[in-house]
Amino acid sequence: MHKRLLLLFCAGALIIAGCKGGNKSANDTTDEIQSTETISEITDEQNENQAEMSREKMTLQEAEAEAAIKLPEEPVFAIKTTKGTIKVKLYKETPLHRDNFAKLANSHFYDDILFHRVINNFMIQVGDPNTKDSTKFDRIGMGGPGYTLPNEIAQCVKAGKKHKKGALAAARRGDAVNPGKESSGSQFYIVQSEEGCKHLDGEYTIFGETIEGLDIIDKIASVKTDRNGRPDSDISIISITLVNK
Helix, strand or coil: CCCCCCCCCECCECCCCCCCCCCCCCCCCHHHHHCCCCCCCCHHHHHHCHHHHHHHHHHHHHHHHHHHHHCCCCCEEEEEECCEEEEEEECCCCHHHHHHHHHHHHCCCCCCCEEEEEECCCEEEECCHHHHCHHHHHHCCCCCCCCEECCCHHHHHHCCCCCCCCEEEEEECCCCCCCCCCEEEEEEEEECCHHHHHHHCCCCCEEEEEEECHHHHHHHHCCCECCCCCECCCCEEEEEEECCC
């Protein structure tokens, strides 16, 4: 059962499943985990907010143009959270994900977004803009920028990228509805346990790694959560800034 991680559309959500241990009971099943709302972009929401997303895309395109000019081959970003700062290096082998992350960071997309799924001995997950809007709290785990990214899994495998502690990887919908393994446009997770995530290698795009702040990842992963992995007290990204300009 733990041979796979499925970020499936269950109730319209992208979901991380097949996780080990963590804040859940040992009796939890994969089906129970898959029934929770966690990461996501959903078609209904995209349709309802099409105009808003179009405006957002224009803003992100402008930010992307700026990022393309200033971005190093392997940029380092400081992810400032309410628990401390995590510094990450993005890989040159995954340029689509690298540039998209830079685009979103430069446009302040991630500012004030909550870590909405936290599972000890597995990973911490973030990137859903619904967490910034109290009117959309019932849709936490279903948000995104309105687009997906082509996967860069083959490049990861060729470069030997693994789900080591501190690795950054893109969330995605499950294979049944996403045979191309396209990545979420904004939601990503940071590996807290290599042992808990090693079965994900070759299934998701790993686009960076933590170079400082592994202790901050542990702090976030160890907080008390509800049965769906949502922290009892909000933990958010304050800002993400480029360090090596």
